[in-house]
Amino acid sequence: MNISYKITFAFLISLLATACTKLDEESFGRLSPATYYQTEGEANSSVAGIYQSLQQVQGVSAPWTLSEEGTDEFIVPGRASGGWFDQNNIDIMQHNVKADNQSVANAWTNIFSEIGIANAVLESLNASPAVANFKVQIAEAKALRAYGYFYAMDFWGNVPLVTVGKIEQNNLPATTARADIFKFVETELLAAVADLPATSTINKASYYPRLTKEAVYSLLAMMYLNAEVYTGTARWNDAITMSNNVINSGSFALETNTVDNFKVLNEGKTKEVIFAFSIDPAKNSGSNAYMLYSQPALDQTRYSLPFAPANGFSTQKEALDRYESADRRINMLQFGPQFKLDGTPLVDSKGVQLNLVNCVSFTAAADNEGYRVLKYVPDGVTWTGPYGNTDYVQTRYADILLSKAEASFRSGNTGEALTLVNQIRNRSNATSLNTLSLKNLEEERAREFLWEGHRRRDMIRFGTYFNTTWTFKTSTDPVTKGLYPIPTTQLATNPKLKQNTGY
Known part of the structure; x- marks a missing residue:
């Protein structure tokens, strides 16, 4: 994120402290238009707070863990040596989630806190005497709020729809149908597009990572790809249209290697990233904890880290086996005997590799x-304790190409779909496919977007979330497992909410 956004975060956090509350609480807090929201800088700083709140969705916390943990590519095993045992994690891995699951409750809080902040900022922006100058910021805030509701709809289906900054305790919101949430998100995003800049009209490096038209088109493409899950009606042609809006902009292309998108030195420079979140723990602007939570402790030696990683998040045989040995993406996985960067064995204090x-x-x-x-x-990477400053990637051009490929295939245009899939495979030195199937499409997405928060949504769309088993999921499920339960704490606070079927 550019420097003018970064320097406002600490100030904004204090201003919005009361906004970071659960949806069912009486007030999200608000800023006064009489004392703030007078200049573009003030408007930008407030919208920056919504970005920062939304980055928790893609960061190492719930909701991101909910997007991955119940799938065949992500586990958090309890360790025999101590640590990491959490029944909440185990229940999610086994598709045995209950309404009192704390991870699910945390995800709800994070998502609706982001929505609440967006509501408060939008109300104040619209109440400002300078509102006519804030079209872009209002469009950003609406799109960011829509992002929050997209995730709420995806995880829980029917959720309360609130667009005000303050909720009266005697007028709590009832549950809104998933299809109506979908329509709200769609309408808000299409309206926001009109006032957001196209990537071709801005200085990409200095505007990064604020929303552009193409970033919103990308979310719409993702949403239309799952429209049949959310509403019962397929929207393949709309997914193709939104993908084409990004492709035809000419503003994006694939990087030489997939991993180039995830390097701190490439922030704002990669031609593939469409939307990302600014991370800088030294400036209280989020933190990247992937290295901390995922890597083995001996990686402190391998990468000269100022901390020992916590040896937590892992993947399994099902994910590894999807890759050909020549596929460069397999290098993002660590398996088998491990070595230091100089090629010598990575050993512990006893000399064991x-x-x-x-x-x-x-x-x-x-x-x-x-x-x-x-x-x-x-x-x-610059480390602040165990936290890095690498930006979280939300959407990249590879997703647009594979989204169009799937929508095209499901619409009968198998030739174009095959060309797009092979474009992704060729980038990573994977063998070109001669024919294409839905299984090919699902597995290519799994290979390309490992741990990027897509897998649960993809498995639900393809049906494999329910009708297949893997190491830690040993039985098939009813489709009701495609939704998480409304947290017990929310039901207790707001009796108007209705629990999802099967919980």
Whole structure:
């Protein structure tokens, strides 16, 4: 994020402290238009707070963990040596979630806090005497709020729809149907597009990472791809249209290597990233904890880190086996005997080389169980304690190409779909496909977007979330498992909410 946004974060956090509350609480807090929202800088600083709140969705916390943990590519095993055992995680991995699951409750709080901040900022922007000068900021705030509701709709289906900054305790919101939430998000995003700049009209490096038209088109493409899940009606042609809006802009292209998108030195420079979140823990602007939570402790030696990673998040055989040996994307996974950067064995204090093996126990895993994913590489990272300053990637051009490929295939245009899929595969030195199937499409997305928060949504769309099994999910599920339960705490506070079927 450019410097004018970054320097306002600490100030904004104090201003919006009361806004970071749950949806069912009486007030989200608000800023006074009489004393603020007079200049473009003030408007920008307030919208920056919404960005910062939304980045928790893609960062290492719930909701991101909910997007991955119940899938075949992500586990958080309890360690026999101590640490990481959490029944909440185990229940999600086994599709045995209950309404009192704390991870689900945390995700709800994070998402609706972001929505609440957006509501408060929007009310004050619209009440400002200078409102006519804030069209872009209002469009950003609306689109960011829509992002929050997209995730709420995706995780819980029917959720309360609130667009005001203050909720009266005697007038709590009722549950709104998922299809109506979908329509609200769609309408808000299409309206926001009109006032957002196209990427071709801005200085991409200095405007980064604020929303552009193409960033909103990308969310619409993602939403239309899952429209049949959300509303019962397929929207493949609309997914193609939104993908084409990004493709035809001519503003984006694939990087030479997938991992180039996740390097701190490429922030604002990569031609593939469409939307990202600014991260800088030294300036209280979020933190990147992938290295901390995912890597084995011996990576402190391998990468000269100022901390020992916590040996937590892992992946498994199902994910690793999707890759050909020549596919460069396999290099983002750590498996088998491990080595230092100079090629010598990575050994512990007893001289034993670290050998990462498949995880077979999610309650008492050995420290070397579970393959690791190193996507946000440590090259050039500045560490604040154990937290890095690499920006979180939300959307990139590869997703647009594969979204169009899937929508085209499902619409009968298999030739174009095959060309697009092979474009992604060729970038990573994977063998070109001669024919295409839905299974090919799903597996290519799994390979390309490992740990980017797409897998649960993709598996639900393709049906594999329910009708397949893997190491830590041993039975099939009813489609009702495609939604998480409304948290018990929310039901207790707001009796107008209705629990999802099956919980």
